[in-house]
Amino acid sequence: MSLSQDDVKRIAALARIEIDDAQAQATQTQLNTIFDLIAAMQAVDTGGIAPMAHAQEVFQRLRDDAVTETDRHAVFQAIAPAVENGLYLVPKVIE
């Protein structure tokens, strides 16, 4: 398997990372080297093996449906790039 420069640009768009042609070219070479390393995995027969998502067999805990957090929005919004009237500001999405 080998990634093309268009593949790299498509992945970068999915990941919301701006990339120009020169960067895409350099990245393409590096990613292909890394995927060559990863390719060793494909030869392994894993038929009948259950995938392991986690080190411990843990289950989501349930707790009482009670308020446990206090309102700290002023503290959290104090470090935001742009805030107005208690709302996070982003560029206009809908005309």
Add this chain to the structure above:
Amino acid sequence: MPDTSLSALAAQLAARQVSSRELAQTYLDRIAALNPAINAFITVDAEKTLAEAAAADALIAAGNAGPLTGVPIAHKDIFCTDGWLTTCGSKMLSNFVAPYDAHVIQRFKAAGMPSLGKTNMDEFAMGSSNETSFFGAVKNPWNPAYVPGGSSGGAAACVAARMAPAATGTDTGGSIRQPAALCGITGLKPTYGLVSRFGMIAFASSLDQAGPMAPSAEDCALLLNVMTGFDPNDSTSLERDKEDYTRDLQKPLAGLRVGLPKEFFAEGLNSEVAAAVDAAVNELKKLGATTVEISLANSKLAIPVYYVLAPAEASSNLSRFDGVRYGYRAPEYADLNDMYAKTRAQGFGAEVKRRILIGTYVLSHGYYDAYYLQAQKIRRLIADDFAEAFKACDVILGPTAPGTAFKLGEKSDDPVEMYLNDLYTIPANLAGLPGMSLPCGFDAQGLPIGLQLVGNYFSEAKMLNVAHQYQRATDWHARRPEGLQ
């Protein structure tokens, strides 16, 4: 002062031979003198440190001190620390003052241990040399032309240079153990789930685990007593009875069965490292241990598996950095999507972007089964190998890293070459097992060599017992770099 163990520092504080403020000032002076050359700290705030030390002195005066109250510690800059800059080594968080404490920080505060500052690290803990930090590379205190390892490179370097008596680190694929090895200190990655990940900036959530870094195993045992414990804020935190990790330190090693994985002593291992590890095995035999050859046949697949799973989890975790709620935002953009794309292009460094792209790709439509699912299946094979091995031995021993520290810049242009540093450390993360590194010698250039122990789940007390008995019989862990007196 700089060579004093945590238990001796605690005893001096209890006996009022020194105050916490005096102790903190001693280390702050050492940081001021040595850090410009080593770059182990991103943030030092003497005023905050001394205020925390004064509070510790008040606890001691009131008779409310715990075992380590007043002993200062440095924290990896991955832990959110209320009111402190918390950068994770990234431009993305270069302006982020955390509005709350990570659970680990809460525990050290509750124990009355003042923070000496925030240590440098590879950006978002992605690296094995500490060269990917936005705040510049950390230098190895044993030779400043060499890397300290990573990602907890600042933590390892500050302990090696005795700028702090101990430090916290995190380990996703070896980020506590590999820098501990390269800097000649002791570091332990606990069983997954023992230490809460709450407030620890996430890299790969199914692998990330915090742990202690200090000169000796005894120090690490004391720190582990502080760090571990159930936290309802982490859905993977384990509900277990509290353990005293110092309880077995003094036990003799007679009857200990040490497993030697043949795959860890094969091609690719530096001969000086192999010789030092062999000498350590002989030392343990003198102390009553026996050895047994074991096989971790699938461990050779650990790097490929890791470089699918960790980037996949990272690509998801790092999607939160979008320039909206905190951290960096690009100064100019056309619209919302452009703001995301420019913010992330400018805020992340090259290695972080590489891993996000790998992760995005392996999770994308049509590739999930071939990469992500296949990697998860081989992860189980790797964990099963360990389960089989622990039927024949109590602890697994091998090298921590295939070589000693390498020169700054030597591997930074070759990601794959860099990844191979974690060949022996990654398997324990994939299985969720505890692992530790301790010093076992030096190479011809005077650079430290690390010995790795991997234990079964929840066998930290046993591993610390083995390490402590080894450190009673040897003095590798007590050495420190010349020229940094």
